[in-house]
Amino acid sequence: MEELSLAVTKLRPPPPPGQLVRRSRLDDVLDAGVDGQARLILVSAPAGSGKSTLVASWSTGRPENVAWLQAEASDSDPARFWSYLVAAIGKVHPIAVDLEPVVAGSNGDDFVVVSALVNALADVAVPLVVVIDDYHLIGNGSVQRGVERLVELCPYQVTIVISTRIDPPFRLGRLRVRGQLAEIRGADLRFDTDEASGLLGSAVRSLDRALLDQLCDRAEGWAAGLVLAGLSLERAADPGEFIEAFRGDDQLIVEYLRDEFLATVDKDDLRRLLETSIPEQLSGALVDFVTGTTGGAKWLSDTAGRNQLLIGLDRTRTWFRYHHLLRDLLRLEAHQTFPERIPELHARAAEWFESQGDLGQAIVHRLAGGEVHQAAQLLLFHGPRLLAGGQTETLRSFLDQLGDVAKTLTGCALFYGWCEFIDGRYSLAQDWLDTMDDVAPEDFDRTPAMSLRINISLARGDVATALDDARRVTATDQLISFPCDLATITGVTYAWAGQAEEARRVLRLAVDKAAAERFRTAHVVALVHQAVVDFNDESAASAHHAAAAALDAAQKFGLAAYHVVAPAYAIRARTGGDPARARADALEAVNLARRACIDLGLGFVLTVCGDTLVGQGDPAGMPLLAEARSVLARCPDPGIAGRHLARAESRHGLTEVRGSRVAVLVEQLTERELAVLRYLPATMSQRDIASELYVSLNTVKTHCRAIYRKLGVADRKAAIQAARDLNLL
Template sequence: MSGPLLTTKFFIPQPKAETLVRPRVSDLLDQGTQAKLTLVSAQAGFGKTTALATWVHQRSEPGLVAWLSLDAADTHPGTFWTYVVTALSAANPELSTNVLPLLESSTSPTQAALTELLNGLAELEHPVVLVLDDYHLVDSSDIAEGVAFLLAHLPPHVHLVIGTRIDPSLPLSRLRVRGELVEIRAADLRFTDVEAASYLHHAGVHLDPAEAAILERRTEGWAAALQLAVLSLQNRADVSDFLADFAGDDRFIVDYLVEEVLSRQPQEVREFLLRTSILERLSGPLCDAVTDSTGGADTLERLERENLFVVPLDARRQWYRYHHLFADVLRAHASADPTGPRLATLHERASAWYHADGQPVAAVGHALAAGDHFRAAALMETAIPDLLRDRQEATIVGWVDAVPRDVVRARPVLAIGFVAGLMSVSHVSSIPQRLDELEAVLAGLDPASPADAGLVVEDPDALRQVPGKVQLYRAAYALLTEDLEGTQRHVAQATSTAAADDHPTRAGAWGLSGLAHWRAGNIEETHHCYSRCVEELLKAGHLSDVLGCTTTLADIRIAQGRLSDAERALHGGLALTSSAVPAPRGTADMHTGLAQVALERGLFDAAEEHVRHAQQLGEAAGMPQHAAQVRVTMALVRAARGDVDEALSLLEEAERVYVPDFKPDVHPVHATRARLLIAQRRLEEARAWADDHRLQPSDTLTYVREYEHITLAMLLLAGNRSPTATGLAQTRSFLTRLHDAIQAGGRFGALLEVTMLQACAALAGGDHHDAADHLRLALRLSAPERFVRPFTDHAADLPRLVALLTPEEQRTPWVRTLCAACSSGRSATAPTQTKASRQSLVDPLSERELEVLRLLATDLSGPELARHLVVSLNTVRTHTRNVYSKLGVNGRRAAVTRARELDLLSRHED
């Protein structure tokens, strides 16, 4: 959600001067900050919001309170988390910069965004309280899943408070058992006899003890009933008669008391209350428009002064809302009032005001409430392009069932907008039928005169784009259903139908064609299609999408063994961003791609530098999959340096934040993790991986699973390293099948990897002639582009393999370069150990911990330490805790002091 936010939702309600201070309730809320979650759960009218607001304003503890007043418009996870992140950005402004683009880049909030949010919160050095008021209005499985994840990983100094009418769909039982939940319920919020008497006294209502007892007993300490009773009792002579009639359950009490309050208001105030009750939020100009009068701002200020259940939503008193319970009853009275204007008329006025004010979503909502589907459809049609651009597809989907199908059929531009929204959130079951209906409407249509066919169009240019978009979404649906031939057929129709200047549609068609070729393993065709897609995207000015496609183009060139072409493509992408501030989404992916190229060439320092650049830009400067990919790249850097434990930890994070999309996952994170396990001889764990993913040497070979099958070959070879091993022949046969399939597909990067495995397998089987031939082929494949990694991955075998070559071959510069790289570089199979002779510690610090300790003596912050070390912030924290534990200290300053005492800050050890 990148559209405008209602800033009034972040306003902490200001308690009125006459609000009764209830230390008992505030003490309960104070106790809650020692747990992860405070749940304030009670039905309407029990004073949840007032209690929370009073507590917030009375808090003496340092730190920030982020407040968010939720409403029914926040039910989409993307909208909900956008508001949450924005509220918390007061504590750390970088949260908006780093997290919001991650939310906007997918159709639902992802663990990638929540992980980045948690990392940002963990960096804070002061307490933070997040209050979510009226949570019941947004409670759903999608939102609850994210909130549960947030709760499970909250840093200890961050506390969540939820105010709700019903218990949320969260693991409350688990939180109770762990002592991580404090519950405040209706029984806790009810006014005690003493509190009720004090409230009545401060409100100027003087009852004798018997009358006070009647009121306290009838209201049962219910805050809303007490407040309404006070309004009714003020300046009343017949107190006894009023109390005698005052009975019934909660709802009847409210109905009765609101009627009493309304009957005591001047006619103009009563009419104002009833007519404006249709509004979720109130401002002077909006109320004037709805009531068809003037003086709305003055009336709102008067209502607030008179405590008529009006809640200010900003410090300037420009926006208000009614107390929810009061508004409910007002609406019921308004709908039954025969003397007032029709509710539809009031909603029509509100819709017109919101439309003129540039708030299309609210304008549509009131048009629908008015029952004016034609106006609502017109407003939707003009709003959808901006909503799609701002990734608010869920809003569009919420409209789909609100407009009768016959109205949609008469509006082809609206109909294709609905299809776009449904496709974006993967609600695809109805898409074929909708596209069939659209094509039937468009058949024989003259775009110059749609009205002749009974059609309604707000923008004629948009109508001309509909036929191409129909074919585009047919292609997308075919791809989703694995109909690759159908995808290409509809792509061809889309490109031939779309106008020459309809660059987004043409770009989408080329991209879908590329994806279909990619799934089939035709990567040169994929490269061609994505190149055409980039051309159209550049004409459309969609820079971030250009960078996303550039990442794919580079990946393809790496797969083809063309590292220089990949490097040029990535540098070209960076050149497009050189003058853009802030860095467009996708910029960080360019650096991650360059780091991958450097890793293939064994240039570890260059790879680390590019990863640092990517980290400095932040995950917000990356496409949806960047969060996972940058962690994979960091892991490969750490593994190349010998830090396998860190690498595995990073890969676990990468799996957690991975965001699937249309692109085939040709390098799954779990397979990369299996490769590190194999290198560490943790073969049982690697075999469990192969079993979990149902990998067998007899599998049909496909490009999509090629990386996994090569990993399986590594595992089989690792378990069959002797000539007598029964599985070695099977392994070599499997490698031959892989070699032939990969060579036929022109994927020479993978071919080099398999050729080296064949050389090692032949060596293990004593077939020295075959081993030498495979090595020679690997050398020929690697030399032009300077591939080093496939050789350093087999550093232990390379000297024996090279010995099989002729003396002349052994002396070639490239062979000597590879041998030097294998002898000097660290490998995942032989992690380095730190000398401990000088440490004088029972449990010596590892080399990595010593490096962290030296950096702790600098002024670098936690995130800066992570960037310098090319690890995640969580990994830095783990190392820091280990350093503190081994040194016997509990803080950074103490660790540095102790390190100086032990002379551990020198960069070199004897």
């Protein structure tokens, strides 16, 4: 059982309770929302109002296909949320196979995922209702932004239903004005007397109408309050006296549950209730393992039959959960009754989940039980799965809970490095790589970290350092034996360094490995940089063909809106023959590159697009070239991006620097000049180089001027790339 095995309980509506009350007046509101093609139906009310039961029972009577997602707090991780939502829709329409790799490959990027999801839904011919229950548990801004965009862009045949305790941070006013919002609020969900009679069933058969009216008033129509009253009414010696004393508001619910419910449960049942409050969800096998008893499945079924606060999660009555009000009380009572046993119960739950292969839940319980080192060991195996699925926020949460232990394990340090890198904090990512090196044993294989190491160097605009590492990788058979991301970033490095032969060889391998591993983002990145190599070789036709192929693949994989394809749009713009299409491609390239591209990619895209637009007489081109100069100035070694900028500036009369590739040396470099040249890619000042070579600063400056003159360039960065072109570095 994989970590997401319990997803089956998240991807279908809960089965109806034993006392289901059909609420036709509310069903009519929901029906009108769907039939009127509202983009969003919002069911917003406090806890215990009956939101989930209402929407679930209503959805079973609709002719449309219904996709259901039961949200949890852990779904605030964007990749996890979108994976589940795609899986939910995939249960009724076959879109999950194509979209799951998009979610993982983009780390749950809301712009990319929603664009791909909307395109997929546009091809769905039949109406669809998508329900997200307990949406208030989602606290991530990226997810909120994406869901709002999904609501705005969904095709007319798709209706989004959100059940929540608090309104989502959407622009609801705009939807109301447009007539695209249907709403059910807390006041609407209050049970009237007739509905309460149906909800309580046999518990109120002996009550006269006046007492039932009084009970509804006391509970203020609150579903959970009425259910709790029903648990006690049948035992009450005087129903009228009980109703007079009853308060069904949630402020007093803990006291009521403790005094009126737990006090009446026999000793064995109470112990089992308290012990089973530890896991979020329960099955018979899990109950037996955690409590050390037998008959857990029957106990769950019987308890759910008597108590609507134990909620079934599937129609086979295998999985259950406590209503949050009861769960919170049971946990509080457990901590007060046997605090010393709480770690043991978490350990048992962790052991069971681990035996089922659900390492995510096992880690949750190890951490909750204070077993930090055991959790860390599990994370060493589970971390790569989370990274592959794009769930970096979940991974970071686990790492943060490990505390200082994460700093003592090479694998955890590497995971932290990836989390920081993906969030754009490159210095912190490097710090974690340094931590990994510090704690690694002598025989530690650093190859798994090489992909991150190269990525960090390129993100900093340091092609020279990245190239050194890429050459170490290709000097062995590591590209064959490791996942495709290593081959991809190695090929990308050779592309930025202008090493065409090596770049093409490695990128071909990366494409093949990415296709075999179904790693679509790596596949597209490799294709994009094949176009970069052809463009740098000044082969316009080949570059145009390669860029178009990359964009076709990105479109096929649902990644056409991902920032990694920006260079392909830029190259297609520069090498195309249609001015209108070229301008559109250039603007799209700049828009995507500004979303997340590293400085190398952004500088390259700004350069190529600025060059294209200036060539068309478009005044928007010059500011792009100026911005490219500012961006690439931040790069210690921008590789071919710097040369393309110099070439474009020269072409448009912005500088007198020659920007073309150096074919031959103007004059051979001396041995001392070659010695200085080898230090230029390093992030060392001329004074540092002089100290290293035991010569004066003036001597180094003289050698540098000679190097620039002989290479036909004007500055250090251009000299580095020219020397690479001539195989001097």
